[in-house]
Amino acid sequence: MGRGKIEIKRIENTTNRQVTFSKRRGGLLKKANELAVLTDAQIGLIIFSASGKLYQYHSPSSSMEEIIDGFLKAENIHFDNLNSHQQLHSEITKIRHETDRLQLSLKQITGEDLTGLTVNDLNQLEEQLEFSVSKVRTRKHQLLNQQLENLRRRVNKPISYIIMSIKFSHLLH
Incomplete structure (x- = not known):
């Protein structure tokens, strides 16, 4: 007999919610472990329950600190790329302003726009x-x-x- 498909929404009954949390947390930790063992991936999983209790998993080949350090390094690279994008955006803005100024100057030289002079x-x-x-x-x-x-x-x-x-x-x- 197959299982029925459930609607994904918040469970209102607190007892049922806690039972579902415990079962799904166990399944999630099991899947994380299987993924780490099968693929040699570095996995760090942090779960806080509704009551604030901490559950965590890390790959057998590394510690949670190593995984978090790797994450922070990757995010710094992302932030560096973000800074590069911001610099490019700033440069593009400067070029647009310069282009606008030159177009206005050209219009003034050709006599098209002499207002404000x-x-x-x-x-x-x-x-x-x-x-x-x-x-x-x-x-x-x-x-x-x-x-x-x-x-x-x-x-x-x-x-x-x-x-x-x-x-x-x-x-x-």
């Missing part, structure tokens, strides 16, 4: 733009001069080639 701010922006225009004009003139020089070379090259061809053909005749 004082006359002094607008004068500085105007000076920056005039300086930038000067640099752009200088670069444009450099490129135009380079293109003009390249065109002159191309034009002079065929003319000198034609002149040499004519001279060479006169020598043959």
